[in-house]
Amino acid sequence: MSLELYKVECTVRDFLGQCMEQWSTIxxxxxxxxxxxxxxxxxxxxxxxGDCLSPIWFCLSLNPLSTLLEGSGRGFQxxxxxxxxxxxxxxxxxKLLTSSRFHLMELLNIxxxxxxxxxxxxxxxxxxILHVERGRVANSEGIDLSMPINIKxxxxxxxxxxxxxxxxxxxxxxxxxxxxxxxI
Numbered sequence: 001m002s003l004e005l006y007k008v009e010c011t012v013r014d015f016l017g018q019c020m021e022q023w024s025t026i027x028x029x030x031x032x033x034x035x036x037x038x039x040x041x042x043x044x045x046x047x048x049x050g051d052c053l054s055p056i057w058f059c060l061s062l063n064p065l066s067t068l069l070e071g072s073g074r075g076f077q078x079x080x081x082x083x084x085x086x087x088x089x090x091x092x093x094x095k096l097l098t099s100s101r102f103h104l105m106e107l108l109n110i111x112x113x114x115x116x117x118x119x120x121x122x123x124x125x126x127x128x129i130l131h132v133e134r135g136r137v138a139n140s141e142g143i144d145l146s147m148p149i150n151i152k153x154x155x156x157x158x159x160x161x162x163x164x165x166x167x168x169x170x171x172x173x174x175x176x177x178x179x180x181x182x183x184i
Contacts, residue, residue: 002061016053023051059091065114069096072110074103093163101131108151127151128160 003013024040026033066089069075075084076097086107088095094111098104115122129151136156159166166175 002057002064005064006060055091061118062089065111068110068114069107072106074098074106090163104129124151126161128158129153130160 003016020043023043025043026040028034066087069086072086073084075086076099077084085097087097096104096107096111098107112122131153154160161167
């Protein structure tokens, strides 16, 4: 479907569709196969991680969401007369930016509706709301999502991860440097 939106030649679409039907994997745990080599697990839906085309297919399939968010007329204006930024997208990380709680609800509804329409589940356990007013973290209590999803709200002391970095109003640079040093 998304390849049709980008007007990819039908023979290429057919070829890729046939390739996807062949996707399978073997389950392993601690380096040991959990199934016999001949018992491949078929991939019936979604995008197979590990296939070289999967990242681009994933990004192509989420491009319409980006268009919907931008077209909402919502977002956060960085300076007077400047462009409104509705979201930051990097592969499967999404950050929604709005000027009000009400507009946040609109962007969350757009995101939720889009996700449901393509059969994708939101990882709400990895989501958080950080309410900032005039450059300071504001009380997030009272944000009623009135949706079947539950997203935690953050206080000034809490952080969330975006692109693998702990963030609040900004990026905790000292903490990030320490975590990199701990790995090395």
